[in-house]
Amino acid sequence: xxxxxxxxxxxxxxxxxxxxxxxxxxxxxxxxxxxxxxxxxxxxxxxxxxxxxxxxxxxxxxxxxxxxxxxxxxxxxxxxxxxxxxxxxxxxxxxxxxxxxxxxxxxxxxxxxxxxxxxxxxxxxxxxxxxxxxxxxxxxxxxxxxxxxxxxxxxxxxxxxxxxxxxxxxxxxxxxxxxxxxxxxxxxxxxxxxxxxxxxxxxxxxxxxxxxxxxxxxxxxxxxxxxxxxxxxxxxxxxxxxxxxxxxxxxxxxxxxxxxxxxxxxxxxxxxxxxxxxxxxxxxxxxxxxxxxxxxxxxxxxxxxxxxxxx
Amino acid sequence: xxxxxxxxxxxxxxxxxxxxxxxxxxxxxxxxxxxxxxxxxxxxxxxxxxxxxxxxxxxxxxxxxxxxxxxxxxxxxxxxxxxxxxxxxxxxxxxxxxxxxxxxxxxxxxxxxxxxxxxxxxxxxxxxxxxxxxxxxxxxxxxxxxxxxxxxxxxxxxxxxxxxxxxxxxxxxxxxxxxxxxxxxxxxxxxxxxxxxxxxxxxxxxxxxxxxxxxxxxxxxxxxxxxxxxxxxxxxxxxxxxxxxxxxxxxxxxxxxxxxxxxxxxxxxxxxxxxxxxxxxxxxxxxxxxxxxxxxxxxxxxxx
Numbered sequence: 001x002x003x004x005x006x007x008x009x010x011x012x013x014x015x016x017x018x019x020x021x022x023x024x025x026x027x028x029x030x031x032x033x034x035x036x037x038x039x040x041x042x043x044x045x046x047x048x049x050x051x052x053x054x055x056x057x058x059x060x061x062x063x064x065x066x067x068x069x070x071x072x073x074x075x076x077x078x079x080x081x082x083x084x085x086x087x088x089x090x091x092x093x094x095x096x097x098x099x100x101x102x103x104x105x106x107x108x109x110x111x112x113x114x115x116x117x118x119x120x121x122x123x124x125x126x127x128x129x130x131x132x133x134x135x136x137x138x139x140x141x142x143x144x145x146x147x148x149x150x151x152x153x154x155x156x157x158x159x160x161x162x163x164x165x166x167x168x169x170x171x172x173x174x175x176x177x178x179x180x181x182x183x184x185x186x187x188x189x190x191x192x193x194x195x196x197x198x199x200x201x202x203x204x205x206x207x208x209x210x211x212x213x214x215x216x217x218x219x220x221x222x223x224x225x226x227x228x229x230x231x232x233x234x235x236x237x238x239x240x241x242x243x244x245x246x247x248x249x250x251x252x253x254x255x256x257x258x259x260x261x262x263x264x265x266x267x268x269x270x271x272x273x274x275x276x277x278x279x280x281x282x283x284x285x286x287x288x289x290x291x292x293x294x295x296x297x298x299x300x301x302x303x304x305x306x307x308x309x310x311x
Numbered sequence: 312x313x314x315x316x317x318x319x320x321x322x323x324x325x326x327x328x329x330x331x332x333x334x335x336x337x338x339x340x341x342x343x344x345x346x347x348x349x350x351x352x353x354x355x356x357x358x359x360x361x362x363x364x365x366x367x368x369x370x371x372x373x374x375x376x377x378x379x380x381x382x383x384x385x386x387x388x389x390x391x392x393x394x395x396x397x398x399x400x401x402x403x404x405x406x407x408x409x410x411x412x413x414x415x416x417x418x419x420x421x422x423x424x425x426x427x428x429x430x431x432x433x434x435x436x437x438x439x440x441x442x443x444x445x446x447x448x449x450x451x452x453x454x455x456x457x458x459x460x461x462x463x464x465x466x467x468x469x470x471x472x473x474x475x476x477x478x479x480x481x482x483x484x485x486x487x488x489x490x491x492x493x494x495x496x497x498x499x500x501x502x503x504x505x506x507x508x509x510x511x512x513x514x515x516x517x518x519x520x521x522x523x524x525x526x527x528x529x530x531x532x533x534x535x536x537x538x539x540x541x542x543x544x545x546x547x548x549x550x551x552x553x554x555x556x557x558x559x560x561x562x563x564x565x566x567x568x569x570x571x572x573x574x575x576x577x578x579x580x581x582x583x584x585x586x587x588x589x590x591x592x593x594x595x596x597x598x599x600x601x602x603x604x605x606x607x608x609x610x611x612x613x614x615x
Contacts, residue, residue: 022412033467123601124344136347272443277447
């Protein structure tokens with residue numbers, strides 16, 4: 001450190017270089033936590049056994065990649081996991097217009113305080129962890145004493161409690177609904193702020209022309225929100241495979257695993273829980289590769305549609 | 312004139328129907344969002360036996376706070392609270408420090424190879440080595456089972472860095488230059504001029520960063536073992552699962568002895584109580600950080 005100090009003093013470094021030396025430790029953090037892990041990809045090309053040095057392990061080339069598709073068992077597994085991932089991601093994308101509608105509905109409420117109340121309350125679930133969502137879901141839906149089952153039994157609709165958390169039936173739908181419950185209010189905040197950007201004169205002019213409320217929504221509000229929607233939708237395509245694993249990790253159990261296991265969770269289950277580092281890394285790399293293609297595709301799409309690239 | 316008033320009357324009838332369904336839907340959804348929190352709260356303070364039977368639906372009955380006293384007697388819970396608080400505070404500070412310093416430096420045109428370094432940081436938003444290489448990396452760095460594994464990764468935060476950079480760029484350069492004339496170095500300018508002027512953005516980032524740390528869970532699963540570094544979230548998850556296991560055991564084994572039932576009722580109440588303990592901090596800061604929502608959405612929306 002002393003030597004560097006001396007160097008700075010003697011050579012009278014330019015201010016820009018001095019500044020750079022000041023932020024170097026923080027840049028190094030990016031190197032350590034973002035760039036350095038990339039070297040871990042090499043594990044996919046070796047037959048890695050925990051506790052050994054990588055160099056002592058057998059080099060197997062692309063075996064883990066070809067195995068994924070050639071081995072019938074792992075091919076079936078991969079197909080199942082991909083189906084889950086694509087299905088749940090697609091359901092998420094298909095319902096991504098809902099926050100926009102929610103914002104419009106909220107905007108149509110004339111009573112300011114009530115609007116504020118609904119917005120406040122519906123945003124809360126976004127700020128709790130998936131563990132807490134799981135805790136809430138357990139309290140609401142558990143077989144024996146969950147609020148829903150008690151209510152349904154009380155009303156005489158069912159005699160046996162529904163085991164919503166422990167079944168693969170409708171697991172995709174359940175996951176989607178949980179996601180909506182958690183995210184709808186928060187996702188609508190961005191639309192609420194673009195709503196205020198719509199020219200109020202348009203509404204006045206439309207009223208003068210005798211446009212009904214639906215017509216105003218249809219011809220002014222929705223077109224006004226479209227750019228935001230398209231941007232978010234395209235980003236959604238770019239992140240199609242990058243579903244966080246929190247939700248699925250927390251909610252998965254022996255009964256619904258078949259339907260709930262998404263690619264990231266599968267990587268975890270194979271690589272860390274199953275202790276097969278090399279295979280897990282290979283699966284993860286495949287996911288990264290597809291994600292990268294999707295990202296570029298979405299960026300190109302964005303360039304075409306909005307004439308503005310995301311990056 | 313007549314036609315206009317006719318149109319208006321027709322509109323208002325349609326309007327009223329619309330308003331009715333609109334408000335009805337919003338109210339139902341709002342209740343769906345708030346009721347579970349209320350339900351867990353009243354269940355955590357009601358008689359454990361009634362809770363077990365699912366009797367507590369609208370109002371608490373036989374109110375007692377014994378569960379709250381009990382859960383803090385549980386082995387590990389106080390420690391978990393401490394770990395959660397510590398990681399939230401330290402992690403947020405580290406993340407603010409990094410994004411402030413980097414954001415400020417990236418706003419300065421004279422920074423050595425500014426464009427290159429800016430891209431070097433921003434591009435990390437678009438790729439990730441993946442779960443397992445990340446795990447191997449943490450392992451190699453010797454961060455496994457240390458408190459640092461919770462907080463050091465917060466040094467990386469390209470979104471936050473961009474937000475700070477954009478914000479600092481909006482500060483009039485004359486403010487900074489006046490100090491420059493006095494011969495103040497970068498650090499002094501950053502601390503005495505830029506940071507005080509950047510309070511709004513720092514507050515936003517602090518609030519969102521803190522919530523993120525409080526809610527974080529996967530790092531506990533991936534990078535720690537044993538009870539030493541358990542957070543409130545992981546204790547809660549463990550408890551949620553163990554109670555289900557116990558419930559299954561009792562159900563399958565047919566062990567309906569009084570002791571078994573007792574254990575089960577208490578576990579259920581404890582579950583509600585730990586859930587409350589984990590949620591309360593979020594609910595407490597919630598009204599405060601609502602102010603930052605509009606700024607907060609930028610965190611999700613800003614790209615490159």
